[in-house]
Amino acid sequence: MSSSIASSSSSSSSSSKKEKKISLKTSDGEVFEVEEPVAMQLEIVRSFFADNEDVTEQTVMPLPNVSTAAMHGILEYCRAHEEFRRRMPEAAPEEEVRAFEAGYVDRKSNEELKEMILAANYLNISKLLDFLTGVAAKRIENKSVEYVRAFFGVENDFTPEEEANLRREYEWAFEGVDED
Amino acid sequence: MNWSELNLDLLEEIARRIKLYDDFVAFSIVCSLCRSAAVKENFRFMSSHIPLLMLPSKGCSNSCGFFDLPKGMTRSILLPECDGKKCFSSKGWLITIDLDWNMSLLNPFSRVQIELSHMEMFENWEDLETLNMQVSFISKCALSMNLSLRADYILMVIYGGQIANLPIEFVKYKTKIYLVESVGALLVVTREAIEEETIFQIFVKYPEANLIVYTLRTIIKRATVFYPKEEERI
Structure with missing residues (x-):
């Protein structure tokens, strides 16, 4: 168990010592101790604990498809939303949620964004996945095909003839796109 | 990753x-x-997309100009199919009419074209033809929905005469078609009436008491509903 993680989780749990924690192990071997209501936002975790009778509080659930970096981002989002939820019934003002989300993604590079989409998909957090795919769609707004290819890091698998035909069909769509 | x-x-x-x-x-x-x-x-944002404004053609041309408001630029789209034709638009499609009164539906981007029955099938066609009203003959064309999204569509064409309150909106819901006029009146056309024959007689019911009956009758008399043949549907 990494000492840095242990210290970061202890600081966030200072409010309540009795709060139940769920241990989640990322692909690079770090163990995160996560407050139960936050961990339960991860559908894969919720069903793991709901479906397996022999798991205990000491069980460390391995998440081989999630990196430590992605996990930090995911927990930041889920913790913030848990905070918003706790303030119910005085629902968090829409603007406050939006301000959080805007600030949250501003700090994420394209690389981080894509890692988090893959992780959110794997962990099955529909709210976060909704939000992140919307951010990805926004980031390719008014961009060239080449930019979008680089953004997704995918290879063009069309033959030159196929691509030329596709582009001819949609020539009108490629005027005035951003150069970057 | x-x-x-x-x-x-x-x-x-x-x-x-x-x-x-x-x-x-x-x-x-x-x-x-x-x-x-x-x-x-x-593609979920069809309705919120600001429409392109089609520019009048400059004489014979294989392309059409469309002004894109959000980008503030004119796009030129290769579209020989609409050269020399009068165009209406509805739900992302163009309804084109050539000088010989042939009508088609044309998608300006995919260039898919659907031939419609010749206008001579319109009721009172002989009377109307002699009027030589190329410009004002048809007052309104409307599709019930975007053809790319659904196969079950109809095209409504309102033609002939002076129609004071043009329908501004057109919705097909279950077995009925609803038209909303610019003065706020609601017209209802039943689906049963449409399916009877090629030139469909349209019955109109009076769901609201405040319909303007004169206008209503004008439109009933002059409305024709096409049902594209099965193989023409996309």
């Missing part, structure tokens, strides 16, 4: 959140998997 691990489901989720059609098209050309994700059904 790499985006190439993105599966089709995730790409579809992203495609569904793309707001501008241009971006949707660019996305579809990225790779074959993106192309599978960017099927028309996944």
